Amino acid sequence: MLKEYRKTATIKAEQFNGSEEMIKKYGIGTIDNYQYYIKTLEGDLVIRIGDWIATGVNGENWAIADEIFKKTYEEVE
Template sequence: MIKTYRKVATIQAEQFDGSDEMFKKYNITPPMPLDPDYTINTLEGDMVLGVNDWIATGVDGEHWAIRDDIFKKSYMEVGNDKKIVKAVQFDSWDEEMMSTIGVYTYDYGIHLININGLQVFLSQGDWIVTYQDGSQFVIPDEDWKAKK
């Protein structure tokens, strides 16, 4: 049976530009005459990496490649340098609170519509953070506590 899951951890990512600096930093293998692909070593073995792909770094310092189009569909930048104007912890299924923060329900879960019109799963304890530019992000409680 297929179930729905959400990512609960934030990642660090840098877009690969083919520079010598990035070759050294991420131990990337350059293209060879018989193998025209860049490769990066991951926990699952070598992975093909293209210029403009993203190099993600996980919680244990591991790296993996993400194609640019997949990255843009899957991740949104968390405003590290943006000013937070409001942070609300979603700790209640109260209808009044849900309407105040723009949350609505479906049979299979709770959602929040962010500024870009994307649907994001929302679980009890998650933080809904609003930045000065009006963008909103859902940050899991454990990630929110780690930032403080």
């Protein structure tokens, strides 16, 4: 039977802007001038400017497309 589930863990996230600072901070690699990748627990993941970089409870990072992020997460006050 299909059931509904809600995410309950909080994350830290910031929107990727392609800056050298963020590239160094998250160890982001470049494929070419317009494509980037971030190392995740599941392997390398393409990240685009405007995507979000999420940091989980164990310090792991992953990319979330902007439209998915806005539908899934809300800022904690």
